[in-house]
Amino acid sequence: MAIKTLSAKNAAALDKDLMSIGAFSIDQLMELAGLSVSQAVYRVHPPTRGRRVLVACGPGNNGGDGLVAARHLWHYGYKPTVYYPKQSKNDLYQRLSTQLKNLNVPFTEDFPAALKESDHVVDAIFGFSFSGKVREPFPAVIEALSSTSIPVTSVDAPSSWNIEDGPPSSGPGSTFNPAVLVSLTAPKPLVKYFKGRHFIGGRFVSPDIQKKYDLDLPDYEGIDQIVEVGANGQKL
Amino acid sequence: MAIKTLSAKNAAALDKDLMSIGAFSIDQLMELAGLSVSQAVYRVHPPTRGRRVLVACGPGNNGGDGLVAARHLWHYGYKPTVYYPKQSKNDLYQRLSTQLKNLNVPFTEDFPAALKESDHVVDAIFGFSFSGKVREPFPAVIEALSSTSIPVTSVDAPSSWNIEDGPPSSGPGSTFNPAVLVSLTAPKPLVKYFKGRHFIGGRFVSPDIQKKYDLDLPDYEGIDQIVEVGANGQKL
Numbered sequence: 493m494a495i496k497t498l499s500a501k502n503a504a505a506l507d508k509d510l511m512s513i514g515a516f517s518i519d520q521l522m523e524l525a526g527l528s529v530s531q532a533v534y535r536v537h538p539p540t541r542g543r544r545v546l547v548a549c550g551p552g553n554n555g556g557d558g559l560v561a562a563r564h565l566w567h568y569g570y571k572p573t574v575y576y577p578k579q580s581k582n583d584l585y586q587r588l589s590t591q592l593k594n595l596n597v598p599f600t601e602d603f604p605a606a607l608k609e610s611d612h613v614v615d616a617i618f619g620f621s622f623s624g625k626v627r628e629p630f631p632a633v634i635e636a637l638s639s640t641s642i643p644v645t646s647v648d649a650p651s652s653w654n655i656e657d658g659p660p661s662s663g664p665g666s667t668f669n670p671a672v673l674v675s676l677t678a679p680k681p682l683v684k685y686f687k688g689r690h691f692i693g694g695r696f697v698s699p700d701i702q703k704k705y706d707l708d709l710p711d712y713e714g715i716d717q718i719v720e721v722g723a724n725g726q727k728l
Numbered sequence: 729m730a731i732k733t734l735s736a737k738n739a740a741a742l743d744k745d746l747m748s749i750g751a752f753s754i755d756q757l758m759e760l761a762g763l764s765v766s767q768a769v770y771r772v773h774p775p776t777r778g779r780r781v782l783v784a785c786g787p788g789n790n791g792g793d794g795l796v797a798a799r800h801l802w803h804y805g806y807k808p809t810v811y812y813p814k815q816s817k818n819d820l821y822q823r824l825s826t827q828l829k830n831l832n833v834p835f836t837e838d839f840p841a842a843l844k845e846s847d848h849v850v851d852a853i854f855g856f857s858f859s860g861k862v863r864e865p866f867p868a869v870i871e872a873l874s875s876t877s878i879p880v881t882s883v884d885a886p887s888s889w890n891i892e893d894g895p896p897s898s899g900p901g902s903t904f905n906p907a908v909l910v911s912l913t914a915p916k917p918l919v920k921y922f923k924g925r926h927f928i929g930g931r932f933v934s935p936d937i938q939k940k941y942d943l944d945l946p947d948y949e950g951i952d953q954i955v956e957v958g959a960n961g962q963k964l
Contacts, residue, residue, distance in 0.1 A: 515826035519755035527763075534951050567931050568951055590751035594934045695803050698830045715770050715804055 495725040496708045498678040500655035503620040506677060506705050514701065518584060521696070522553065525676050526560020528693025528717045529647050532674045533561070533612060534568055535718065536689055537643060542611025543571045548603065548633060550617035550651065551578035557647050557676070558616025559588035566595045573606050574599045577629050603633050613637065613644045615670060617651035620680055626652050626664050634664035643671035649682055658685030674718065678707045679725035690725065691718040731961040732944045734914040736891035739856040742913060742941050750937065754820060757932070758789065761912050762796020764929025764953045765883050768910045769797070769848060770804055771954065772925055773879060778847025779807045784839065784869060786853035786887065787814035793883050793912070794852025795824035802831050809842050810835045813865050839869050849873065849880045851906060853887035856916055862888050862900050870900035879907035885918055894921030910954065914943045915961035926961065927954040 498506065510516045533545065547562040549555035555576065562572040574597060579585065592599075600606040607613065615637055617630055626634055634652045637644050649655060650673065652665025658681075660666050669687050677694045692709065695717050702709060710727045712719045722728055734742065746752045769781065783798040785791035791812065798808040810833060815821065828835075836842040843849065851873055853866055862870055870888045873880050885891060886909065888901025894917075896902050905923050913930040928945065931953050938945060946963045948955045958964055 514830060515823040517753075517755045517820075517823065519753045520759050523756050523759050531951050563932075564951075567948070584753075587751040587753065594750060594936060696799075700830060712803070715767050715800075 495679060495683070496706060497681045497683065497725060498705060498707065499681060500620050500623070502705055503655070503677070503680060506701060509701055509704070510696070514698065516696065522556045522560055522584070524696055524717065525557045525694055527564055528676065528695070529557055529561035529614065529616070529645070529674050530564035530568065531716065531718045532672060532691045532693060533565060533614065533645055535691070536645065536672050537612045539569045543569065544609060544611045545570050545572045545614060546606050546610040547572055547574050547614040548617055549574060549576040550630070551580055552619065552621065554616050554619030554647055556585055556588055558614055559585065559592060561614055561616065562597060563591050563595065566592070566597055572597050573610070575603050575606060577601065604636055607636055607640060607642065610642055613640070613642055615644050615646040615651050619648040620655050622649065622651070623654065631664040634668060637670070638665065638668040645672035645674065646670040647674055648676045649680060650686070653682050653685070656681045658682045675725070678705070678709060679721070683723070683725045686723050688723060690721050690723050692721055693718045731915060731919070732942060733917045733919060733961060734941060734943065735917060736856055736859070738941055739891070739913070739916060742937060745937055745940070746932070750934065752932065758792045758796055758820070760932055760953065761793045761930050763800055764912065764931070765793055765797035765850065765852070765881070765910050766800035766804065767952065767954045768908060768927045768929060769801060769850065769881055771927070772881065772908050773848045775805045779805065780845060780847045781806045781808045781850060782842050782846040783808055783810050783850040784853055785810060785812040786866070787816055788855065788857065790852050790855030790883055792821055792824060794850055795821065795828060797850055797852065798833060799824070799827055799831065802833055808833050809846070811839050811842060813837065840872055843872055843876060843878065846878055849876070849878055851880050851882040851887050855884040856891050858885065858887070859890065867900040870904060873906070874901065874904040881908035881910065882906040883910055884912045885916060886922070889918050889921070892917045894918045911961070914941070914945060915957070919959070919961045922959050924959060926957050926959050928957055929954045
């Protein structure tokens, strides 16, 4: 059976619906998305395996999810470090950064040096709205994520991948296949190229929205904000 | 050893600090507070014990926490019903209500009838800013919560209790002692009169704020948003 995925266009429309008819604020959605990511990291890489988590944040909403995840990881007992080279002037992102600074979470500008000192990496660089070419300073970061032996958890999409067509045929990201992917709300078409552990997160989608976008989401268990699925999105 | 509690005055000041120097939005804090409440309900009363949860919401922030908890409970597989007789015109509360309506969560105006059809009740009527007299239509609701045999989980304070002095000496609430209390951020002085299961929720307090308010919070475990303490707030 084919997996029901959410195209880039529909992911954007669904996000818009959540904030209009769904009446969610971006603060709420980002809090729950970041919380999902933090729970996936805890599941695959509990603090006993190494507390040093490097969180790479891009300039948009995917980066915001990463900032929220970093805060929750700190509260779980991890030692997160944040790489956030293109900081948005948007009030929300500035507040999420302040929340981390109040916990004395370090922000680094040297990704390769920080990577060497890490046990796990969160890739919150680009999400479902990414397309085209990876802009500076991220090509080298994607290259480092592709070649590192440290496990990487990608948020919504392995950064640099085309949402429909998967990894680029050449250049940064062409050999990138992270250990873990957290698909927010629903898997995107790119999951057919993914080979690692795969979770769905974002336990806030109403039945109406599931129906409108023809999603077939697996049941979450207990109070979990994530549910594990097969690499390509199939129910387990 | 005396338990460190947070006075009504300091609880208000801490809340203000969270939103100013802490840089949290009310949306974020309410989401995490309501999530804590939902996790406590799941812990003490899993859905296998009965899915019908009546959530009584007051006009302020405590009611907002209840609205968030009701949504998470729905996602956990409960069948929440909301009693929210004094609905705020504040945009946030209206959005939280819409989020529930989108899940077809029923809103009732008949508290006694709804109580008869419930397995568990969440008391999100009044929180740390309550003082003075219980206003209509809540006296009868507090009386019903005092005499019902259905377990009640109170959010931050058993509604009608004075934050410092505990249950009123007479009238509604004088015999109210809920089965469960979720103290948000830290226990209030009223916990010395409380006799049930007690959780602390709100896993977002920074070490600086803990220090400023001389709090001595227990460690949360794993990814939990709640931690159980003794009835009067002592660490277990």
